[in-house]
Amino acid sequence: MDAKELLRCERSAIRLAIEAGAMMTAASGRNKEIAEKDSFADLVTETDKAVEKFLFNELKRLFPDFRFIGEETSSRVGLTADPTWIIDPIDGTMNFVHTFPCTCVSIGLTVNKVPVVGVIYSPFLDKLYTARKGSGAYCNGRPISVSKNCNSLSEALLLCEFGNQRDDEKKNAVFRNLEAVGWLVHGVRCMGSAALNLCSVADGSADAYWEFGLHVWDMAAGAVIVTEAGGVVMDTKGGPVDIMNRRILGACCDKIGHELSAALPIHLDLESD
Known part of the structure; x- marks a missing residue:
């Protein structure tokens, strides 16, 4: 894909x-039609479905030869x-249901399985x-960069994130990892949005982020935003990232990435998308 087409995308x-x-x-508020997916903490609303349908229809009209992957x-x-x-x-979506503002729409584009365009918009945070x-x-049109003055995990x-899985294996991994790294760092935060977590690393307001149990739609846009901001994305074990894993x-x-990877005692091997 040439530069002109990439810009159009x-x-x-x-x-x-x-x-x-x-x-x-327009749909903000707690009076929503809500359904559970894989667990009581994995939700979908009528707005999730409406937004995805709108985006698919428009992108298919503009780029009829492209492939499409969407969460819903x-x-x-x-x-x-x-x-x-x-x-x-x-x-x-959980934040959206509770009117917590850390929620966004995430649109990524891959070519040769590599993320090449990322757009993440949080309307409530503007x-x-x-x-x-x-x-x-x-x-918002201004260049961003990862933090340049973080020299160690300390x-x-x-x-x-705790994630939306509620099985014992995931629970054990989350709490073991938090116990291992929580006292090594300045602080740990959970915002409830993988895409915005990656953006926070990209704009320097956080220094690192890790999570297990994500899907490709959680990561594709954020991965290119982090790398274009001068940061790195990798597998939690320290090797190259596979956004399907x-x-x-x-x-x-x-x-910092490799220090965090080495400090995590558990790396879940979950079924790929």
């Missing part, structure tokens, strides 16, 4: 993300080398994060 994703954000704000309409899908839009219509491969990362603010570690630099 990014501009289209930005326009549609802003329109999707308006749909989210895709299951057990494989990622190919073809240009693929990857959409999370509302990342942080933050629009954008990046395309080789062109830097931005928030100076780091970390982000993580349901786990990710994002950090302000390679040193």
